[in-house]
Amino acid sequence: MVMTAQKDSRRAARRRLVQAVILASGWMLAVPAMAQSAGTQNWPSRPVRVVVPYPPGGVSDAVTRLVMQKLAERIGQPVVVENRPGANGMIGSDNVAKSAPDGYSLLVVVAAHAINPSLYQKMSYDPIRDLTGVSEIGRIPLLMVSSAQLPPKSVKELVSWGKAHPNQMTFASSGSGSGAHLAGELFSQGTGMTMTHVPYKGISPALPDLISGQVAVIFDSVQTMIPLAKAGKVRALAITNPRRWPAAPDVPTMAEAGYPNIMPSSWIGVLAPAKTPTAIVDRLSAELDAVVHAPDVQAKLIDYGIDPVGGKADQFQTFIKEEAERWASVVQKAGIKLD
Structure with missing residues (x-):
């Protein structure tokens, strides 16, 4: 009887120890979560x-x-x-x-x-x-513009002209891998028209060649291109935006120009x-x-x-x-x- 009582006592002690370990482990796991929750609730507490x-x-x-x-x-x-x-x-x-x-x-x-x-x-x-x-x-959005020295006056006319004159269908960019470069490649792939990429060290050096007709097309910001288009130095063909731009309401969107899936922006x-x-x-x-x-x-x-x-x-x-x-x-x- 004494031995049985001792065994029961040891079992009870072990159970209490296991319960204590489980409780301690749970508390240790809860502390980081509580700290994270407090940090989230107090955000932002500094700059x-x-x-x-x-x-x-x-x-x-x-x-x-x-x-x-x-x-x-x-x-x-x-x-x-x-x-x-x-x-x-x-x-x-x-x-x-x-x-x-x-x-x-x-x-x-x-x-x-x-x-x-x-x-x-x-x-x-x-x-x-x-x-x-x-x-x-x-x-x-990007404004697609062509040289005013070229005959096309719309995107569709440009595509037709470009396919008929592949050696003259060039597009400028501010450098390889730039947004203007990739926009031109997307347009070329989307229309099935061969276009030759002419990279420059920035947009500014490309503008004289665009204006003179040495390069045919460029995709660039509305900030840069709208003033040039309004001055008649380049021809704004389309904007890569779902809706027309307030500062250039007469310029169609690329979707309106007939190419809804070509929206590089x-x-x-x-x-x-x-x-x-x-x-x-x-x-x-x-x-x-x-x-x-x-x-x-x-x-x-x-x-x-x-x-x-x-x-x-x-x-x-x-x-x-x-x-x-x-x-x-x-x-x-x-x-x-x-x-």
């Missing part, structure tokens, strides 16, 4: 850093500062813009991709973010896996490191959407040549993936390689 992976003074930089000033007012914390240019945006993007996913490091990118994986074989981060979309600021938006808490991403997305849809911000974005979009985080992430796939196909067919 937020936003990296622009392009030089200061450009449109991307100006738009970022416009939007982030308004965001700071809404979240009650300073938003500090930091320029980290280089390697087609990859230096600054790598910095944010490797930052803590806590909502205090953000990134502003343009379409090159989704195109880079197709152009560069060696990247130190994965644009899709290591970063996640927060909110799209807007689309940046850039975009600008905000990303965060992957694994940033969903609650923080959703809060940021909602705040940025409100900023982008403010009338004064919309007016300034349009002045910059940007069609305001906004929207939710998951929508933007899906769009980025689709863009990466679309441009990968264009790059592969064109045989473009930059490294």
